[in-house]
């Protein structure tokens with residue numbers, strides 16, 4: 001299928017179904033969807049000649065017929081390629097099945113405002129983030145998501161509210177067979193002044209069909225709001241997962257996302273962080289453990305807009321088989337944003353000769369008195385360390401697992417909540433045990 | 440005849456990176472004995488210890504090595520460890536992210552599993568490690584840190600000795616375990632070795648210094664030069680060496 005035909009398929013979905021999309025009779029949303037699809041049409045779908053997409057051929061993944069996913073009312077099993085690692089953690093849980101909210105299986109937390117797109121459309125407070133999306137004219141994936149979103153959740157944590165339990169959003173793919181489906185979900189989380197929340201997201205699929213998920217999450221953190229965010233992805237080898245994670249941080253806000261890709265045929269996460277208020281701090285941790293032909297692309301765009309904002313990005317990948325791990329980290333320090341401190345650290349370990357890691361830092365510094373450090377390493381596990389462990393009687397496979405876990409594991413320290421961290425570590429171990437070392 | 444042979448090396452040739460380092464080394468160690476190997480820098484002492492432990496890149500091109508009668512050459516490092524071989528390394532490796540205590544327990548249980556023995560429970564293990572740690576003056580805090588990471592030279596060596604005490608090998612090779620130790624630590628490590636001495640256990644102590652041999656009195660001293668054992672003798676050979684240096688002794692042997 002040509003690029004034009006691929007684009008026509010997606011535009012056709014919109015044109016053919018727009019009157020059935022949620023909010024079709026709400027001009028606030030319908031008009032924004034129209035603008036979004038017009039932007040997609042003029043920008044075209046992402047292709048490898050665009051610098052931002054040069055490592056990840058998305059067009060190839062989008063270029064075939066699909067059916068829009070439909071609500072799933074059947075039984076829910078909380079597992080993907082791996083079981084839900086957080087099933088035993090006491091949480092308030094929101095469940096999406098096949099891209100649609102399942103109220104019957106969800107337990108929204110008290111004290112938070114939770115509404116869903118399919119049920120009640122878009123709240124007024126959510127419009128600014130949609131407009132921010134429309135302002136990114138070149139972002140075809142984000143705009144396609146806005147145009148086609150079938151469901152999603154809008155969450156507001158009121159000022160000063162400190163959620164006791166984590167909020168866990170589970171995205172299940174219950175019917176992993178039959179036609180190739182496209183799920184489009186767009187959610188928002190807004191933390192008002194001084195609010196605090198731990199958000200967990202698990203994307204669980206078996207990827208039997210070559211499904212495409214296009215998920216966007218807009219995050220707004222008001223002054224001194226604190227959001228800890230753990231996202232785990234475990235999907236099948238043929239799945240395509242495309243994620244946009246857009247966060248804006250006001251004065252003194254803190255955002256700490258930890259993203260674990262524990263397997264998915266193709267995953268692209270575009271993370272945009274807007275550091276808009278002095279003292280805002282972002283602590284990004286992204287780990288991937290991949291095998292087979294899996295492909296993970298994390299592209300971050302971090303904009304330090306005002307003086308005195310800080311960020312630390314730690315990206316680690318363990319790559320087996322013919323898998324590929326990509327990290328493109330762009331840091332933009334706007335004029336006058338003095339005192340910015342933005343660090344990027346990317347490390348990859350290759351467990352096979354055919355695996356590949358690519359790292360591309362990109363610094364655009366338009367201010368003075370700025371600290372922007374970046375470091376990248378790509379390599380095999382330390383053979384001296386492997387010998388040391390084996391010489392003490394630890395079998396090769398177990399020794400390798402120890403070293404791989406040690407390589408990734410310390411990065412999990414970013415998850416402050418201990419049971420959560422332990423659960424993430426256990427999921428990581430389970431994934432690592434399934435990877436083959438062929439060095 | 441008496442004691443059984445623990446280690447039997449015959450005409451061993453070992454090549455590293457295409458360069459022959461050991462050139463026909465022969466050595467026999469009986470159960471219950473302590474042997475010292477001394478030799479100039481670069482003579483092949485560590486090469487011998489790595490070849491015995493089975494490190495990748497140390498290719499045996501000729502000759503044989505047997506542990507308790509069993510040929511070692513085709514065995515993996517972990518199989519050799521299971522048979523009771525232990526190498527305290529000259530340069531212990533730092534392994535970030537692996538907690539020392541966890542490593543020790545994993546190693547001990549791996550050995551037990553491979554030998555068909557029951558694994559040790561957490562409490563029993565802790566007791567055993569604490570006892571050994573106390574005699575070797577290894578702090579509880581060190582055991583909680585990542586393996587060898589940021590340990591001083593002497594701390595690393597004491598931890599090697601601790602591992603030996605916990606893993607209780609049949610043949611322990613100590614490759615310059617005394618280098619980097621202060622005088623008190625040297626005594627502790629020597630006492631650790633002496634406490635482990637047993638009729639069914641043997642030691643090869645690689646060292647540059649007579650002082651260690653004052654504390655661990657060897658049954659035999661071998662001098663390794665140019666990839667071969669060029670002289671053998673009793674403890675007096677080490678003293679002779681200390682007094683006259685390698686040059687004289689090796690030339691005499693030639």
Ligand SMILES: Nc1ncnc2c1ncn2[C@@H]1O[C@H](COP(=O)(O)OP(=O)(O)OP(=O)(O)O)[C@@H](O)[C@H]1O
Nearest residue numbers: 455456458460478479480481482483484485486487
């Ligand atoms: N990877 C390697 N490639 C080439 N030569 C090597 C390699 N490793 C060791 N050698 C050489 O092998 C020889 C023996 O080294 P070895 O470490 O066994 O000496 P040693 O007797 O233990 O010395 P020291 O007393 O300094 O510890 C040295 O000349 C050394 O340079």
Ligand SMILES: [Mg+2]
Nearest residue numbers: 484485486529
């Ligand atoms: Mg040496």
